[in-house]
Amino acid sequence: MEFVIRPTQADVSSTVADIVEGYVCGGPTTLGLATGSSPLGSYRELARRHRESGLDFSNARAFLLDEYVGLPKSHDQSYFSVIRSEFVDHVNLDPERVLSPDGEAADIAAEGARFDAAIREAGGIDVQLLGIGSDGHIGFNEPGSSLNSRTRVKTLTEQTRLDNARFFDTVDDVPHHVITQGLGTIGEARHLVMIAFGEGKAEAIAAAAEGPLSAFCPASVIQLHQHVTVVIDEAAATRLQLVDYYRYALDNKPPWQAF
Ligand code: GLP
Numbered sequence: 001m002e003f004v005i006r007p008t009q010a011d012v013s014s015t016v017a018d019i020v021e022g023y024v025c026g027g028p029t030t031l032g033l034a035t036g037s038s039p040l041g042s043y044r045e046l047a048r049r050h051r052e053s054g055l056d057f058s059n060a061r062a063f064l065l066d067e068y069v070g071l072p073k074s075h076d077q078s079y080f081s082v083i084r085s086e087f088v089d090h091v092n093l094d095p096e097r098v099l100s101p102d103g104e105a106a107d108i109a110a111e112g113a114r115f116d117a118a119i120r121e122a123g124g125i126d127v128q129l130l131g132i133g134s135d136g137h138i139g140f141n142e143p144g145s146s147l148n149s150r151t152r153v154k155t156l157t158e159q160t161r162l163d164n165a166r167f168f169d170t171v172d173d174v175p176h177h178v179i180t181q182g183l184g185t186i187g188e189a190r191h192l193v194m195i196a197f198g199e200g201k202a203e204a205i206a207a208a209a210e211g212p213l214s215a216f217c218p219a220s221v222i223q224l225h226q227h228v229t230v231v232i233d234e235a236a237a238t239r240l241q242l243v244d245y246y247r248y249a250l251d252n253k254p255p256w257q258a259f
Helices: 009-025 040-053 079-086 108-121 158-167 183-187 199-210 218-224 243-251
Strands: 002-006 029-033 060-064 066-068 127-130 152-155 177-180 191-196 228-233
Touching: 002 009, 002 243, 009 029, 009 040, 009 127, 009 191, 009 228, 060 079, 060 108, 066 079, 108 152, 108 177, 183 218, 191 199, 191 218, 199 218, 199 228
Parallel strands: 002 228, 029 060, 029 127, 127 191, 191 228
Antiparallel strands: 066 177, 152 177
16 A cells, blocks of 8 residues: 655645546556545546646546436436536546446346446456545445445445535435445456545544454455555545655655556
8 A cells, every 4th residue: 555645635636637647648548436525636637637738538438436326317416427527528538438337227236247247348447546435435335345345236324425415405315325336346446546635534544544454444445455545635644653654655665666
């Protein structure tokens, strides 16, 4: 695991955009996109680079982490719509090649396996962006999620519904069920990039990176992965015990070693 602790949110977004740009410029690539507020600055920065410097996404395709069950794709808060309005509409990434779990699937129980097969057929995900919930969830894998789970339907905790109520008119409008890539599915991406800002995420980041590997903190599954970059601001780093070492390691990173 590598930690990149940046002074501001803008610096975090710029580092994440650098990482994604490296993949996009390296040939055909498959991106794993996340929703939520944490990656938004990175999407804006990538869109700016596309607009101003011609960063070309024509060789990229993408898979989303998760989706609400029962929310029509046309709803402005479906993740299908959010990823388009926040990112895909602002770059030359073909929307037909941006796939998300179908929360309206007639056979919702079979949708997860179909989605995992689509990721496999695409050759897997090269780089997966991840936010983290205040309870340590990634995607919509709430505490108690099997560390080897596959894409499937989950029930949201009341805390997550409250956290996400800001995107809806009232908390009652937040769906109870979601379909999310499983922790095992996420773990198959070749590079995980976790993004977090603010003190509200400090505890979850510390639990994910330094706490026990446990279904109680689903994000702790990143400890099993061979290539993880945790890109966070100072406030989100305040609970890390080994923070001095992480800074030292970054400052002394061998020049040949990329993220
Ligand atoms: C939602 C998303 C997650 C995201 C989390 C945190 O639950 N399904 O992918 O990581 O929110 O969101 P935010 O980045 O807005 O704090």
